[in-house]
Amino acid sequence: MNHQQLPRPQIKPAAPWSFPQPQKRTLPNGLEVWTFPIPGQHVVTATLVLDVPLGLEPRQVEGIATIALRTSDEGTANHPGDELVDALESVGAAYDGGASASATICSLDVPGTRLEQGLPLLAEIVQGPSYDQSDVERHIALRLAELEQNRVSPPALAALAVRQVLFDPQARDARPPGGQSDTVKKITTEQVRAFHGRHWRPGGATLILAGDLGEHVDAWVDEHFGAWEAGEGPAPHAVPLPRHLPVEQDGRRVVHLVDLPGAVQTEIRVSGVGVDRTSPDFAGLQVAANAMGGSFGSRLNTLLREEKGFTYGAHFSVAPARHGGTWAMSTSVRTEVSVEALTETLRVMNLDEEFTSEEVADAVNQIVGIAPLRYDTAGAIASQAATLAAAGWGPEFVDLHFRRIAEVTPTVASAAYRRVVRPENRHVVLVGDAERLTAPLEAAGFQVHVLDV
Incomplete structure (x- = not known):
């Protein structure tokens, strides 16, 4: 039987998409x-x-x-x-x-x-x-x-x-x-x-x-x-006050260690005070976060998961609030590799080399490209609109933000990252077995502060 070879289907460019407006x-x-x-x-x-x-x-x-x-x-x-x-x-x-x-x-x-x-x-x-x-x-x-x-x-x-x-x-x-x-x-x-x-x-x-x-x-x-009684005026929204703890003491990086005796894994967090949606750095920081730890091909995942085999995954997230916000790198590793994992994480987070064009393009495509799937249900649309309403924004912000994301360049992403994730704004928290972690951390040059939560 003769089989006629069919032509390869052509991939069409994605159709323009925008967030629904109410x-x-x-x-x-x-x-x-x-x-x-x-x-x-x-x-x-x-x-x-x-x-x-x-x-x-x-x-x-x-x-x-x-x-x-x-x-x-x-x-x-x-x-x-x-x-x-x-x-x-x-x-x-x-x-x-x-x-x-x-x-x-x-x-x-x-x-x-x-x-x-x-x-x-x-x-x-x-x-x-x-x-x-x-x-x-x-x-x-x-x-x-x-x-x-x-x-x-x-x-x-x-x-x-x-x-x-x-x-x-x-x-x-x-x-x-x-x-x-x-x-x-x-x-x-x-x-x-x-x-x-x-x-x-x-x-x-x-x-x-x-x-x-x-x-x-x-x-x-x-x-x-309609008959619901109005009540008092708008509520006050306080600006969060940062603590300004030093990240170094006596020339050594401070690690805040929460003791969990017998733990076989260590939770690693490197975090800091971030920005809200009004910041000109917000779009660049989100692209940078994706390139640093927001996808399986990101720098931290490539190192900690693929090359070292320390973890199932590392994640870098940006969390804007109504005023200000936070950013955080999070992962979980075996106790015996905790110090090496932390040292390598901090090294990569120094961003000695700017984000590349390929990294930024991949990050932009991921953030913008998945939007039609991310917002394909009424629940997802209402949830995003509610998040924006809680922050004092309208739903038109989604399209505005995606336009800004599309304009981010490697220089913009790298600069935003360095302004927000600067060395004095990187606080280290570990949760694990203090008896097994303290001595190796100190031997590696860290100053350990046991934190009571």
């Missing part, structure tokens, strides 16, 4: 509404970004914002207790959220055909949760158990240690977002109700709806959120 309006009570009509996205996401930064928590009961959020779907006046769970399940809805330094975010995923029934349930949850004492106490107990688990979790300990090293002890950012044991234990049901009543208000908040919304969505929003 229809925007503001209700009389101050609630901003962003609607993203996306035909064919049959699971709708309704996300409410509340202007409730963690800085609003009283110091003695930090964690109250998290308890208020986690207990909010345990019952309402119209649907007490398990009736709310049954009502959510009956429409196929799932509720979730989180409290962060910038905002409290509540989100409901629901089939588009049930949005008319799901939206009033979200309105009930955020406007009038019951906060029964038994539910509040149960979530306090769960948070305390979570904190106990974190005491033996190397990644959790590393995250807490990084906060302590980077931020002033008086700053909220220096402590866990969900509070500490001594503050969570002091939270009462009355305090949770008062915190919700004062701060969960439409002023400064943004309601985001994405998916196949239907033609009546505006009327439903007006009906269920």
Whole structure:
């Protein structure tokens, strides 16, 4: 049988893509509404970004914002207790959220055909949760158990240690977002109700709806959120205060070591204070982060994973906040190679050689090229929009940022990296077995400070 050889298919250039732009309006009570009509996205996401930064928590009961959020779907006046769970399940809805330094975010995923029934349930949850004492106490107990688990979790300990090293002890950012044991234990049901009543208000908040919304969505929003009382004005958002710890002492680099006896691996973090989205270095820094440790072909992964076999992967990330931000290199290695891995990591992070054109092109293509896949669902679009709303930006920032990313050159990426990831802004945190690590670290020329978290 003769087989006719078919011509090789031609690869076409990627079609132009841009982040969807919403229809925007503001209700009389101050609630901003962003609607993203996306035909064919049959699971709708309704996300409410509340202007409730963690800085609003009283110091003695930090964690109250998290308890208020986690207990909010345990019952309402119209649907007490398990009736709310049954009502959510009956429409196929799932509720979730989180409290962060910038905002409290509540989100409901629901089939588009049930949005008319799901939206009033979200309105009930955020406007009038019951906060029964038994539910509040149960979530306090769960948070305390979570904190106990974190005491033996190397990644959790590393995250807490990084906060302590980077931020002033008086700053909220220096402590866990969900509070500490001594503050969570002091939270009462009355305090949770008062915190919700004062701060969960439409002023400064943004309601985001994405998916196949239907033609009546505006009327439903007006009906269920229009009578919500406005409350006080915009919340204050504090600028995080850095700690300014020295990275060297007596001519030796300081290593902050959290002791985890018996650990067979070491968590390595090299981190520092970063920039927010207003910085002219933000786009260049993101490209640099990708080239340094944001992909399997990056410098740190090539060294630590491919050449040395020390780890499954190393990651370099940039985390912008509403004001300022952080950056961090993170990896986990076997205890016996910890010192060599740290030494090699610091050497590569010195950036003795600028990023190459190929590295920058690969980073730009990865960041921009995956965007159509990254934002291919209503949930992903709503999540990105919520992140930007919490930071005080609109969704138009995505396209603006991608244009800036596309313009980054090796010189721009290298310069941004050196301005932000400068030597005095590289703080080292290790979590591992101090008995096995201290002597080798000191022999390698490091100054070891045991850190109590």
